[in-house]
Amino acid sequence: MAKNIGILTAGGDSPGLNAAIRAVGKAAQGSYGMHVIGFRDGFRGLMENRAVRLEGGALSGILTTGGTILGTSRDKPYMMPVGGQTLDMTDAIVDNFHKNHLDVLVCLGGGGTQKSALHLAKAGLNIITLPKTIDNDVAMTDVSFGFDTALGIATEAIDRLHSTAHSHHRIIVVEIMGHNAGWLALGSGIAGGADVILIPEIPYDVDRVAEAIVRRSRAGKRFSIVAVAEGAVPIRTQTAEAADKGSRGKDKARKAPGESAAIEDQGMSHTAQLSRQLEEATGLEARVTILGHLQRGGTPSAADRLLATRPGTGCAALIDEGVYAVMVAARGEGVEPVPLEKVAGKRRTVPLDHPWIESARRVGTCLGD
Ligand code: F6P
Numbered sequence: 001m002a003k004n005i006g007i008l009t010a011g012g013d014s015p016g017l018n019a020a021i022r023a024v025g026k027a028a029q030g031s032y033g034m035h036v037i038g039f040r041d042g043f044r045g046l047m048e049n050r051a052v053r054l055e056g057g058a059l060s061g062i063l064t065t066g067g068t069i070l071g072t073s074r075d076k077p078y079m080m081p082v083g084g085q086t087l088d089m090t091d092a093i094v095d096n097f098h099k100n101h102l103d104v105l106v107c108l109g110g111g112g113t114q115k116s117a118l119h120l121a122k123a124g125l126n127i128i129t130l131p132k133t134i135d136n137d138v139a140m141t142d143v144s145f146g147f148d149t150a151l152g153i154a155t156e157a158i159d160r161l162h163s164t165a166h167s168h169h170r171i172i173v174v175e176i177m178g179h180n181a182g183w184l185a186l187g188s189g190i191a192g193g194a195d196v197i198l199i200p201e202i203p204y205d206v207d208r209v210a211e212a213i214v215r216r217s218r219a220g221k222r223f224s225i226v227a228v229a230e231g232a233v234p235i236r237t238q239t240a241e242a243a244d245k246g247s248r249g250k251d252k253a254r255k256a257p258g259e260s261a262a263i264e265d266q267g268m269s270h271t272a273q274l275s276r277q278l279e280e281a282t283g284l285e286a287r288v289t290i291l292g293h294l295q296r297g298g299t300p301s302a303a304d305r306l307l308a309t310r311p312g313t314g315c316a317a318l319i320d321e322g323v324y325a326v327m328v329a330a331r332g333e334g335v336e337p338v339p340l341e342k343v344a345g346k347r348r349t350v351p352l353d354h355p356w357i358e359s360a361r362r363v364g365t366c367l368g369d
Contacts, residue, residue: 002032002033002034002035003028003032003034003035003103003104003319003320004034004035004036004037004100004101004102004103004104005024005025005028005034005035005036005037005102005103005104005105005106005319006037006038006039006046006051006097006100006102006104006105006106007021007024007025007036007037007038007039007054007070007105007106007107007108008038008039008040008042008043008045008046008070008105008106008107008108009021009042009068009070009071009072009108009109009132010042010043010072010073010074010075010107010108010109010112010113010116011042011072011074011109011110011111011112011113011132011133012072012074012110012133012134012296013066013067013068013072013296014110014132014133014134014144014145014146014150014296015066015134015145015146015149015150015296015297015298015299015300015301015304016132016145016146016149016300016304016305016307016308017067017068017070017072017108017132017145017146017308018062018063018065018066018067018068018069018300019062019063019064019145019300019304019305019308019309019312020108020130020132020145020308020309020311020312021038021054021059021062021068021069021070021108021312022059022060022062022063022309022312023308023309023310023311023312023313023315023316024036024106024130024312024313024315024316025054025058025059026059026313027312027313027315027316027317028316028319029055029059031313031316031317031320032316032319032320034316034319034320035055036053036054036055036059037051037052037053037054037100037102038051038052038053038054038069038070039051039052039070040052040070040071041070041071041072041073041075042071042072042073042074042075042109042113043073043075043076043077043080043089043093043116044073044075044080045070045071045073046093046096046097046105047075047077047080047089047092047093047096049096049099049100051100052070063305063309064299064300064305065299066297066298066299066300067297068108074112076112076115076116076119077089077090077093077116077119077120078090078116078119090119090120090123093120093123093125094120094123094124094125097125102125102126103126103319104126104127104128104319104324105120105125105126105127105128106127106128106129106130106315106319107120107127107128107129107130108129108130108132109129109130109131109132109133110131110132110133110135110137110138110144111133111137111138111139111346111347113129114129114131114138114139114327114340114343114344114345115344115345117129117327117340117344118325118340118341118343118344121324121325121340126324126325127324127325127340128315128318128319128323128324128325128326128327128328129326129327129328129340129343130145130308130311130312130315130327130328131144131145131311131327131328131329131330131343132144132145132146132308133146133147134146134147134149134150134177134184134295134296135147135177135178135179135180135181135183135184136181136183136184136348137178137180137181137183137347137348137349138327138343138348139342139343139346139347139348140327140329140338140342140343140346140348141327141329141330141331141338141343141348142329142330142331142332143307143330144307144330145300145304145307145308145311146296146300146304147183147184147304148301148303148304148307149298149299149300149301149303149304150177150184150295150296151184151187151188151191152301153291153294153295153298154176154184154185154187154188154192154227154291154295155187155188155191155192156192157174157188157192157289157291157294158174158188158189158191158192158193158194158225158227159192161174161225161289162192162193162223162225165223165224165225165287166223168223168285169222169223169284169285170223170284170285170286170287171213171223171224171225171226171275171278171279171282171284171285171286171287172223172224172225172226172286172287172288172289173226173228173271173274173275173278173286173287173288173289174194174225174226174227174228174288174289174290174291175228175229175230175271175288175289175290175291175292176188176189176227176228176229176230176291176295177229177230177291177292177295177296178199178200178229178230178231179200179229179230179231180200180231180347180349181199181200181201181229181231181347181348181349181350182197182198182199182200182201182202182229182231182232182349182350183350184229184295185197185198185199185227185228185229185232186199186229186350186356186357186360187356188227189227189360189365190356190359190360190363190365192225192227193225194225194226194227194365195212195213195216195221195224195225195226195365195366196209196212196213196224196225196226196227196228196365196366196367196368197226197227197228197360197365197366197367197368198226198227198228198229198232198274198367198368199229199231199232199350199367200229200231200232200233200349201349201350201352202352202357202367202368202369203232203233203234203235203368203369204232204233204234204235204367204368204369205234205235205236205368205369206234206274206277206278206281206368207281208366208368208369209226209274209278209366209368210277210278210281210282212224212366213226213278213282213284214281214282217282217284222284224284226274226278228271228274232270232368234274235369271288271290272288275287275288307330310330310334310335311328311329311330311335314328314334314335315328318337323337325339325340325341326338326339326340327340327343329343
């Protein structure tokens with residue numbers, strides 16, 4: 001009997017989601033004769049049984065489009081806001097899985113989605129996931145789709161900021177997404193030639209940053225670009241907050257996902273505060289640019305379309321083989337099923353000995369330490 005596949009997209013949207021929906025759906029239908037239905041707005045849509053048939057032309061013309069045709073939400077099956085309360089809606093989700101005669105649910109998402117997916121697998125459902133995120137922080141995969149597109153957008157922004165910073169002899173502090181992992185700030189900072197790159201993995205000393213800028217200024221380079229990840233933390237804040245929070249440790253002292261620039265001082269965002277501190281310490285004028293959701297919007301890059309299509313078709317093949325409770329990871333030129341148990345709750349941050357870090361240092365970029 002042909003298998004029935006449910007598919008949903010959860011968490012923050014990411015370029016390449018539609019390419020992945022298309023790849024899973026077309027391969028499942030075309031190669032294996034399966035039926036595919038989508039659920040709107042992530043796990044909430046499955047809980048509310050808001051299904052949409054993904055047959056006929058529904059999967060055509062979406063390869064190049066941004067966002068997700070299914071909509072998304074950050075709702076988790078076990079923690080869903082319903083009627084003013086936050087409830088565990090796992091049972092309703094399990095019921096709707098069976099009401100729709102699903103054989104498997106495909107979940108496209110980032111780190112939070114892997115956790116939700118494992119939860120549903122433990123509740124007895126056949127689940128398979130694909131990793132997507134512009135943050136590139138999903139564990140156990142070489143890379144996640146969405147990252148390459150965001151990297152291109154952030155790099156172009158840094159390129160463009162150079163000419164205006166240069167013309168006005170200013171410091172421009174550009175805030176790049178990534179609360180817990182600095183891949184995007186580091187990658188675009190290196191590619192765009194930022195003079196300073198600050199990432200969550202390396203707490204920064206604002207005095208070191210100011211010194212680097214003053215050194216440049218004395219050498220006749222009267223402008224500087226500072227690429228700062230949302231989650232970058234000043235060394236003093238980190239030490240003080242970690243001490244305050246005692247056993248809760250340094251991770252909890254960092255900003256929470258979705259909580260933009262949460263370290264505030266006198267109502268000022270962390271990035272604005274950094275800009276002000278650099279103005280005071282260097283005597284140069286500074287401006288702030290926050291790239292925000294621009295980094296997640298629009299058409300996916302060619303690399304992300306490939307990265308969504310390759311694991312997407314691999315996902316359909318694994319479903320045909322009956323391989324469940326896995327994430328379809330990108331591994332070299334191929335894909336590899338990784339048990340959800342090994343992915344959920346983990347995060348892929350930038351290792352301090354990563355070649356990108358070494359290269360950044362070797363070209364003279366200040367990393368704030
Ligand atoms: O998780 C991806 C991400 O884009 C992060 O980089 C960013 O901090 C967060 O989502 C923003 O969340 P929201 O879409 O809820 O504003």
